Structures are given as C-alpha cells and as structure tokens.
Amino acid sequence: MLNFFAIIALGFFLGMRHATDADHVIAVSTIVTAQRSRRSAAWIGALWGLGHTVTIALVGCAIILFGLVIPPRLGLALELAVGVMLVVLGFLSLRGGWPAASGDVHVHAHAHGDYVHTHAHGHAPEAHPHAPDQTPLSRLDRSLAALKPYQFARPLIVGLVHGLAGSAAVALLVMTTIRDPRWAAAYLLVFGFGTILGMMLITFGLASAIHFTRERSGAFSRHLRFAAGILSVVFGLFVAWRIMVGGGIFTAAPIWTPK
Numbered sequence: 001m002l003n004f005f006a007i008i009a010l011g012f013f014l015g016m017r018h019a020t021d022a023d024h025v026i027a028v029s030t031i032v033t034a035q036r037s038r039r040s041a042a043w044i045g046a047l048w049g050l051g052h053t054v055t056i057a058l059v060g061c062a063i064i065l066f067g068l069v070i071p072p073r074l075g076l077a078l079e080l081a082v083g084v085m086l087v088v089l090g091f092l093s094l095r096g097g098w099p100a101a102s103g104d105v106h107v108h109a110h111a112h113g114d115y116v117h118t119h120a121h122g123h124a125p126e127a128h129p130h131a132p133d134q135t136p137l138s139r140l141d142r143s144l145a146a147l148k149p150y151q152f153a154r155p156l157i158v159g160l161v162h163g164l165a166g167s168a169a170v171a172l173l174v175m176t177t178i179r180d181p182r183w184a185a186a187y188l189l190v191f192g193f194g195t196i197l198g199m200m201l202i203t204f205g206l207a208s209a210i211h212f213t214r215e216r217s218g219a220f221s222r223h224l225r226f227a228a229g230i231l232s233v234v235f236g237l238f239v240a241w242r243i244m245v246g247g248g249i250f251t252a253a254p255i256w257t258p259k
Helices: 002-018 022-032 038-066 072-097 136-144 148-177 181-216 218-246
Strands: 106-112 115-121
Touching (some): 022 072, 038 181, 181 218
C-alpha cells in the first residue's frame, strides 16, 4: 500500500512538472496573452490540461495494457504536429500583438459588440480595415451562436495534440517502473491531474502578470503578446527542423526516441 501511495504522489508531482515544459508554456502563453481575466486564463489552462490528459490516458493505457507500439515515423509526425501548431499559434498571437507604428497609425483595443480585438489602424474612416459586422468572431458567432463552449475549443485541441506527442514517452517511463497495469493506469490518471493543476497555476500566473502590466502600460502588454508570438514561431520552427533533419521523418530510416 505504501508503494501505491508513493507511485501516486510521484505521478502527481511529475505531472505538475510536466506542465512546465517549454513547448507547453509557450503554447498556452500565446492564448493567455489575449485574455482579459485571470479566471478565463485558469480555465484555459484547465482545458489544455484536460485535452492533454485525455490523450495521455487513452494512448498510454493502450501502450501499457495492449502492448501497442508506435512506429518511429508516426511518433515523429505527432511531434512535428506540435511544432506546426506552435508556429500557427505564434502567428495568431502576432496578429493582435504587433507593436504600434508611428504617426497617426497605431494599435489599441476596441470593441464590436462583445468582440474586443486589437490591430493597427488610424482614425480616418478609410483606415479601419473592416466593417463592424465583418470581424472573424462576428462571422463565427453567427454560425455558432448557440454553442458557448466553442470559445474554449482552441486550448482543448492544443492539449490534445500535445498529449498525443508526449503519451508514448510517459507510458514507456511508467512501463519501466510499474509492472502492475492497474497501478500504471492509475499513475497516468494522477499524472494527468497533476498536469491540469500545474497548467492552471501557470496560466493564472501568466494572466496575473499580464493584467498587472496592462493596468500600467498597454503598450508593454502588446509587446509582451508580440514577444510570445515570436517565441512560439521560433520554437515551433526549431521543433520542426529537429524532427525533419535530426529525426529524418522523410527518410527511409527515421530515428525517434520518445522524450
């Protein structure tokens, strides 16, 4: 019984540490920088962790219980998907965080109904790039107006992709230390719970820092979002380069070691 509780405690704290991996923090930072409240940021962290836990539990249990083997090319493709996703998230963040230009053209947040966003523009009528009802969210609202949870779909999907890329490594680590499949499955679930809590704390902390700077300097907040976007793009390109060149995903003999 003591060993069981030790394993559970280890899984929980390793799950919290897993949430601090660089690619995880960078991915959620590009989403959190656009949030206006710490509560919504914490929910984003929870949803990311939930998506991560779902894939970790499903794929990890399949590996542990049924001896599922992930081919190297598939493993590399899942990690490449994380790199591509980081690049996409970075560009999405850059669209709203580009530093202000000089002169009459500048950047600040403004609203169209419930939609609040930022972009560079001037006050002349011809300088505004879209009509009030032609924003991306307005079009999305018209088609998905009855589905409130769709606003939180992005962090959930990001977590799912990260879980797919990391599930093999977590499961293989468990297999080398825990022989009982039931204990191993319990470890994965507790590991996932620790990841959810860890990511909630991270996103809450990021949102608190952003909220603090936004109250004192809107320009600094925009530059912070811009920096998060740049970091996400650069790190995503690095991950993609490592998979394509170092892993040889498109060669006849790809090399993949779960990390």
